[in-house]
């Protein structure tokens with residue numbers, strides 16, 4: 262009888278012990294997962310920060326970011342450039358890059374609006390004037406710097422300015 266009771270007590274405490282063990286294990290597994298998740302998040306956050314600190318160069322992207330959008334983006338940029346070409350305003354290019362010399366005839370520059378100085382030059386042909394304006398030209402009266410010294414101008418912008426100067430000087 263006495264051994265029966267102690268058997269029952271042993272079984273009871275054994276079950277409690279096992280149940281507690283299982284609960285404790287589950288709890289630890291849960292804690293571990295929680296912690297692992299936090300660390301992963303933190304590492305990801307740091308990577309994103311690093312990627313952002315060099316942003317602009319676009320050399321580093323946050324993990325898993327795929328730039329699917331770039332194709333249509335550059336395509337639309339090309340369209341914009343193509344569309345912008347016909348709308349170049351020769352007069353404003355002239356004002357920003359050529360006027361400094363060609364308005365007053367500084368340093369031997371043919372003065373815009375003076376048909377006498379321009380007639381011989383225009384007689385050379387528009388292509389010659391274009392290429393001299395774009396590539397620069399050392400003539401008898403002075404030195405025409407390439408693109409008027411403004412290398413940021415596109416060839417088409419310089420041509421538009423030449424067209425403007427010719428139109429104003431005939």
Ligand code: HEC
Pocket residue numbers: 354355358359360361362363367368369370371382385389390391393394398399400401402403404405406408409410419422423
């Ligand atoms: C730093 C002064 C200066 C600037 C700025 C300048 N030019 Fe000139 N340009 C000259 C001079 C000087 C000549 C004359 C060279 C010669 O015939 O001896 C000249 C000549 C020219 C000619 C005539 C070339 C020829 O074959 O007779 C054209 C066209 C011309 N410039 C266009 C431009 C355009 C377009 C710009 C602006 C994008 C510009 N220039 C800006 C100084 C300048």
